[in-house]
Amino acid sequence: MRKLPPLRALQVFEAAARQSHFSRAATELCITQSAVSHQVKQLEEHYGERLFKREGRQLRLTSKGELLYKELERIFNELSDLSMQISGDSNDQLRLAVYSSFAIKWLIPRLSDFRRQHPQIKIRLDMIADDPELSDSVADMFITGQSGQLGYYHQSLHKERLVPVSSPSLFKPDNAPIDELRLHPLLTVDEGPLGLDWNRWFVANNLILPAEQHQHIFSHVLMAIEAAIAGQGVALASDFMVQADIEKGLLVELNLPDILTGFEFYFSCKQRRLKEPAIAAFVTWLSQIK
Numbered sequence: 001m002r003k004l005p006p007l008r009a010l011q012v013f014e015a016a017a018r019q020s021h022f023s024r025a026a027t028e029l030c031i032t033q034s035a036v037s038h039q040v041k042q043l044e045e046h047y048g049e050r051l052f053k054r055e056g057r058q059l060r061l062t063s064k065g066e067l068l069y070k071e072l073e074r075i076f077n078e079l080s081d082l083s084m085q086i087s088g089d090s091n092d093q094l095r096l097a098v099y100s101s102f103a104i105k106w107l108i109p110r111l112s113d114f115r116r117q118h119p120q121i122k123i124r125l126d127m128i129a130d131d132p133e134l135s136d137s138v139a140d141m142f143i144t145g146q147s148g149q150l151g152y153y154h155q156s157l158h159k160e161r162l163v164p165v166s167s168p169s170l171f172k173p174d175n176a177p178i179d180e181l182r183l184h185p186l187l188t189v190d191e192g193p194l195g196l197d198w199n200r201w202f203v204a205n206n207l208i209l210p211a212e213q214h215q216h217i218f219s220h221v222l223m224a225i226e227a228a229i230a231g232q233g234v235a236l237a238s239d240f241m242v243q244a245d246i247e248k249g250l251l252v253e254l255n256l257p258d259i260l261t262g263f264e265f266y267f268s269c270k271q272r273r274l275k276e277p278a279i280a281a282f283v284t285w286l287s288q289i290k
Contacts, residue, residue: 005046012039013051014076017069018137020059077136077272092278093122097139100127101222102265105241106158107143114285121278134268141279142268153274155267155286161239162197162261164254165246167231171254178207181256185214185233187224197221197236204259225251 015025016036026033044051051065061069098107103125111123131144134152147154170184188198196217202209214233218224221237228235229250239258245251267286273279 006039006042009039009043009046010072012036013043014069014072016040016052016059017061017065018073018135022059077270092120093124094141094278094282095124095126095139096141096143097126097128097132098143099265100129101238101241102143103127105238105244109244110289113289114282117285118278118281121281123282136270140269140273141282143265144268145263145265146268147264147266149268151271152268153271153283155283157265157267157286158240160261160263160265161258162201162236163239163242163258164201164234164256165225165237165242165251166228166234166254168249168252169231170234171252178256181234181254182210182213185216187218187227187233187235188215189218189221189224189236201236201257201259205257 012025012029012031012035015028016022019025019028022036022040023033026036029036040051047064047068049064050062051068053060053062107125114121114123126139128144131146132138132142134142134144134146134149143157147156164181166184171180186198188196191197194200196215198215199209216227216233218227221235221241224235225237225242225245227233228237229245234254238261242251242253246253267283269279269283274283
């Protein structure tokens with residue numbers, strides 16, 4: 001006979017560990033916070049080990065709690081997969097966490113093609129500003145700058161380049177020598193710790209920024225792009241962000257050097273979830289688009 005711990009307590013503990021919060025676990029499981037505390041205490045008594053510790057207002061797992069949670073997460077995920085296989089159900093509603101700029105300028109214009117091919121699969125886009133924790137509790141799929149996390153599949157989507165662009169009224173696409181650049185304001189983005197983007201461009205190309213060069217400073221590249229479309233000067237923009245505007249004739253990419261930012265966009269999902277039909281369809285579609 002198997003010697004098993006109380007199974008309901010295991011379920012409650014897994015939710016509390018994943019949420020790092022008793023009250024959020026209670027909300028998820030539709031029980032009271034005291035019931036969560038009771039179930040966790042019951043499990044701690046069963047093992048004779050503390051599973052959680054409090055550090056101020058933070059709830060953290062002990063080393064034994066961390067071990068138990070990692071194994072429970074794997075077991076519950078496998079049970080969920082098995083249940084879907086037996087019942088014939090599939091998860092056709094997926095959450096995709098993605099940077100807002102990449103979503104607006106790269107993903108969304110292409111997403112109608114995926115929806116046409118797979119109308120039964122619903123994709124919810126959750127916009128992020130910073131790299132989130134890669135976890136099923138955050139999203140099913142991610143497009144971020146992260147790669148290399150154990151247990152996750154990572155697919156490179158795009159290596160970011162900064163390209164000089166302007167309104168066609170300022171330059172012809174094949175006529176933008178560096179001397180002519182001096183005649184137009186630089187639409188410069190302050191990238192915080194990275195500094196001013198045009199300053200980086202001059203350094204990367206071993207050029208000297210003329211002292212008399214006019215610069216208009218912006219806090220976000222989207223504003224610099226709009227100013228470039230309006231003919232107010234020359235902007236440096238991520239290539240994926242201006243591709244559609246160049247195709248529409250609103251901007252031209254100038255005959256000047258570009259620079260790689262060193263940033264790469266990756267699609268990520270849990271390795272084990274690649275066999276789910278909806279996620280497999282999305283990964284296949286991503287590998288086929290440009």
